[in-house]
Amino acid sequence: MSPTGATPPHSTFQNEIYLQGVGGQRPEVTTDPEALEASARQRLRPEAFWYVAGAAGSGATARANREAFDHWRIVPRMLREATVRQLATTVLGTRASAPVLLAPVGAQSIVHPEGELATARVASELGLPVVLSTHSSHTLEEVAEANGDGPRWFQLYWPNDPEVCVSLLNRAAAAGYQALVVTLDTWTLAWRPHDLDHGYLPFLRGTGVANTFADPAFRATLAAPPEQDTPAAVLRWVATYTGTDRGWDQLAFLRQHWDRPILLKGIQHPDDARRAVDAGVDGIVVSNHGGRQVDGAIGSLDALPGIAEAVGDQLAVLFDSGVRTGADIIKALALGAQAVLVGRPYVYGLAHDGESGLRQVLRGLLADLDITLGLTGHRSPADLGPDTLSRSHA
Numbered sequence: 412m413s414p415t416g417a418t419p420p421h422s423t424f425q426n427e428i429y430l431q432g433v434g435g436q437r438p439e440v441t442t443d444p445e446a447l448e449a450s451a452r453q454r455l456r457p458e459a460f461w462y463v464a465g466a467a468g469s470g471a472t473a474r475a476n477r478e479a480f481d482h483w484r485i486v487p488r489m490l491r492e493a494t495v496r497q498l499a500t501t502v503l504g505t506r507a508s509a510p511v512l513l514a515p516v517g518a519q520s521i522v523h524p525e526g527e528l529a530t531a532r533v534a535s536e537l538g539l540p541v542v543l544s545t546h547s548s549h550t551l552e553e554v555a556e557a558n559g560d561g562p563r564w565f566q567l568y569w570p571n572d573p574e575v576c577v578s579l580l581n582r583a584a585a586a587g588y589q590a591l592v593v594t595l596d597t598w599t600l601a602w603r604p605h606d607l608d609h610g611y612l613p614f615l616r617g618t619g620v621a622n623t624f625a626d627p628a629f630r631a632t633l634a635a636p637p638e639q640d641t642p643a644a645v646l647r648w649v650a651t652y653t654g655t656d657r658g659w660d661q662l663a664f665l666r667q668h669w670d671r672p673i674l675l676k677g678i679q680h681p682d683d684a685r686r687a688v689d690a691g692v693d694g695i696v697v698s699n700h701g702g703r704q705v706d707g708a709i710g711s712l713d714a715l716p717g718i719a720e721a722v723g724d725q726l727a728v729l730f731d732s733g734v735r736t737g738a739d740i741i742k743a744l745a746l747g748a749q750a751v752l753v754g755r756p757y758v759y760g761l762a763h764d765g766e767s768g769l770r771q772v773l774r775g776l777l778a779d780l781d782i783t784l785g786l787t788g789h790r791s792p793a794d795l796g797p798d799t800l801s802r803s804h805a
């Protein structure tokens with residue numbers, strides 16, 4: 412906050428970096444997304460890095476996510492008095508300082524011990540909504556406390572046991588989570604060669620199970636508490652969350668037990684988006700889980716225009732998978748998303764000493780968005796539309 416109480420524009424981060432450069436200092440964390448990934452690779456144990464960076468099968472979907480952004484080019488406009496921008500927005504009743512949310516990422520303590528606590532603090536400081544994973548390494552109550560009065564949503568992996576499900580929903584509501592993001596595309600884990608070759612999954616080593624192990628309904632199903640017999644509790648955890656595919660009619664159960672907005676995450680087909688409208692949910696996240704689930708799938712941005720056209724005026728359309736730069740965000744918004752979620756880049760930031768690295772990565776992304784929005788002749792995300800882009804034939 413500035414002395415006047417107004418929040419300084421996101422673009423001031425650029426001035427800070429250049430001014431520090433005059434004093435001989437360079438940014439501690441690179442501003443280049445590819446170098447950021449490379450630098451996280453140097454800092455993390457190989458199995459942890461590859462768990463984050465890896466994708467399903469051959470990696471074709473993760474590549475398609477990036478290529479999809481290259482299919483579109485921004486057409487800048489001039490003399491539009493875009494020197495002052497307004498990035499703040501409201502998504503399903505939640506205020507955000509920019510149309511950017513922190514995607515649900517489980518087991519964050521594998522990259523930094525503070526994990527989701529650091530993420531929740533920095534998100535709150537920057538006014539960005541954080542979406543907490545069911546499989547976080549700190550409990551949703553601890554994360555809510557770290558987040559304070561910041562905006563927060565809860566992501567649900569739908570447990571097989573309805574009592575555990577209701578218990579999680581009640582806890583999330585009591586802890587002030589403002590919306591529910593139900594992830595549909597990961598009812599079982601995909602074939603992930605890097606993790607298979609490392610024989611590594613965080614939750615099999617007891618990371619990412621905090622919410623469930625602390626849950627009274629889950630604990631009631633165990634012969635001994637998780638602290639006494641961890642292997643048995645982990646096996647029970649696996650049984651609770653694996654093979655949990657369901658049908659559209661079962662969404663009514665969630666509606667019954669959650670009275671705030673509900674979004675479905677993992678939508679890639681316009682017909683599924685229409686079914687989401689019929690089911691009466693409030694929003695969808697057009698996502699392929701960052702290419703981590705179905706190998707050889709469509710790039711998520713390639714799925715967006717058809718979906719936005721089918722349902723964009725009937726529910727909130729959010730987008731993720733492959734967002735790395737301000738220009739990427741502009742493209743997704745121009746193609747019909749109300750906001751985007753960012754995944755791996757902020758986790759790589761977290762790998763750089765927790766809060767400080769994360770703060771730099773997010774401030775960089777917001778500054779890039781703010782500056783690029785201005786340079787393309789837009790004063791707010793609401794000014795973006797199909798006219799903003801041209802299909803590339805390269």
Ligand SMILES: Cc1cc2nc3c(=O)[nH]c(=O)nc-3n(C[C@H](O)[C@H](O)[C@H](O)COP(=O)(O)O)c2cc1C
Nearest residue numbers: 463514515516517544594700701732733753754755
């Ligand atoms: C390490 C890791 C863990 C993830 N865990 C979850 C999760 O617990 N729940 C969920 O809905 N999505 C999860 N995701 C998917 C993200 O929410 C998001 O869809 C994806 O990361 C977006 O793609 P991006 O990384 O290219 O930005 C995870 C992604 C990563 C990289």
Ligand SMILES: O=C(O)C(=O)c1ccccc1
Nearest residue numbers: 517518546597614619703
């Ligand atoms: O790895 C993932 O993509 C994911 O969604 C997940 C699944 C289980 C536990 C933690 C994260």
